[in-house]
Amino acid sequence: MAEEKRRPRRANGDGSIYQRSSDGRWVGSAYVYTSSGQIKRRPVYGSSYDDVRAKLDELKVNSANGIPVPDRSYSVAQWFERWLTTMRSERRPTTYVGYENDVRLYIVPGLGKKPLRRLSAAHVRAFMAGVRERCLCCAHAYDLRRPEDERCCSVGRCCRRHPSQRQVQYVHAVLRNGLAAAEREELVTRNVAKLVRVSVPRYKVGKGLTVEQAHKLLDAAKGRRLYALYVVAATLGLRHGELLGLPWRDLDIERATVTIAQTVQRADGRLYIAEAKTEASEATIPLPKVTRRVLLEHRERQEQERTAAAEVWQDNDLVFASTIGTPTEPRNLGRDFEKVRDLAVLPGVRLHDLRHTVVSLLLEQGTPPHVVQAIARHAHIDVTMSIYAHTNLDAMRQALDAIEWKEL
Structure with a gap:
């Protein structure tokens, strides 16, 4: 206690420091601003006088610099x-x-x-x-x-x-x-x-299909219930969730446009109809003639399903709904595509590869990259060009073969 008496007296407002007799621990306290905007007395603890004084000074400096002390302690x-x-x-x-x-x-x-x-x-x-x-x-x-x-x-x-x-x-x-x-x-x-830094994973860019492969896939899908979905995927490059979440109200057949604004997702064991992936994903894009024709035929077949389902039908206005109008289960779509892929003898091909196919084919035809980016609704043009660079192996080979090397 003699050591404590020799400590210099702190000025008014500097806070107090003392040693507890119960366990010998040092305690300091001062009035500081809290996160609620009020001034309250807050304690600090340490194993020595100097330790507590340093903590108390830091507390007061933070308060003076506008860094308040939380009103409540959370774990x-x-x-x-x-x-x-x-x-x-x-x-x-x-x-x-x-x-x-x-x-x-x-x-x-x-x-x-x-x-x-x-x-x-x-x-x-x-x-x-x-x-x-x-x-x-x-x-x-x-x-x-x-x-x-x-x-x-x-x-x-x-x-x-x-x-x-x-x-x-x-x-x-x-x-x-x-x-x-x-x-x-x-x-x-x-x-x-x-x-704390965490390594960023490297993502693989999927391959697009050739025109011949895309035709083989669509030929194999003809006559199937979801044939129109595969045509839309191959001509517009929509994502899985966007295909399943596409409503009839966002199709303007007369103006030949389609607006992408919602998606179907699975969360917590349920299917949800939600907004599009990002703001960049929401867009209105042209509807090709072949796609319009196939969609009109698909709507006629869906009307027949609605009539057959009668009161069981649940109207969600979805283009590619189930046989009773509810959102199509993504896993069912995956199983159907596997059958189509097997019929086309294209092992390893994914439905998402049709999206990449649209990008690569448009760029090969000389479509300006910013137009392709708008159609694919990529947030950054780098994504668009990386897909093209990954799939355009033939063009790269031709470019390298065009170099006139001297005899080695």
């Missing part, structure tokens, strides 16, 4: 639970489900018990390293669904099934977005997730 788990409640109404269902999965499966188990205010870049760095090295089978007991003789992690034979690089990046993005919201509400002074 990481408590904050992300509150943040998800906000995200449910602000984000698309698929986005929210992705956020909720990563918070529940990764962030809460790894960081949930830590105080939000004390979360550091070192904590996040260690957490992300753990995510990369975590075996998903061990964490979620995937192998318990298998027969006993095929189990691995649950019987001590770890299969080392790690998250993909894309999954690791997504977990980091969710953590960063949640902490950014906490920073905006002045619950933390900085977003420590921004201080």
Whole structure:
């Protein structure tokens, strides 16, 4: 106690520092601004007088510089639970489900018990390293669904099934977005997730089909219920969800235009009709003659299905609805396309490759890149040109062969 008496007397408003007799711990407190705009007394703790004084001085400097002290102390788990409640109404269902999965499966188990205010870049760095090295089978007991003789992690034979690089990046993005919201509400002074770098995965650009392959695919689809869908995919380059979410009201047959404004998505075990992927995805594009003709024929067949379904029909105004008017299950579309692909003898071809085909064929015909970008509704022209560069191998070969080399 003699040491404490020799300490210089602090000026009025500088805060007080004392040592607790119960456990010998040093405590300091001062009046500072809080995130609610009020001035309140806030304590700091340390193992020595100098430790507490440094913390108290930092607290007062932050307050003087307009960095308030949070009114409430959250754990990481408590904050992300509150943040998800906000995200449910602000984000698309698929986005929210992705956020909720990563918070529940990764962030809460790894960081949930830590105080939000004390979360550091070192904590996040260690957490992300753990995510990369975590075996998903061990964490979620995937192998318990298998027969006993095929189990691995649950019987001590770890299969080392790690998250993909894309999954690791997504977990980091969710953590960063949640902490950014906490920073905006002045619950933390900085977003420590921004201080941690995560490798960005390299995405493969799919191949487009040749004109001959596209014809083979469409010939194989003729007579099938979803033939018109494949024609629209091959002539307009729409995405899966945009094809299934296309409503009749957005087709103007007289003006020969189609407006892309909504999509069908699966989230939390249900199908949703939602807005288009991005603002760049929303656009009005021309409708080719062949596509108009096929769509008119398709509408006649759909009217017959509506009549046959009678009161069972659910009118969602969808061009490519199910036989009772509800959104078509994407997995059913995938199974139908596999049959078409097999009939055309085009193994490995994906439905999404038709989208890339439209891009490459338009550019090969000399269509200006910015026009192709508008038709494909890419956010950046780099995406448009990367697809063309990936698929135009013949043009590159001709260019290289045209170089006149001297005898080597």
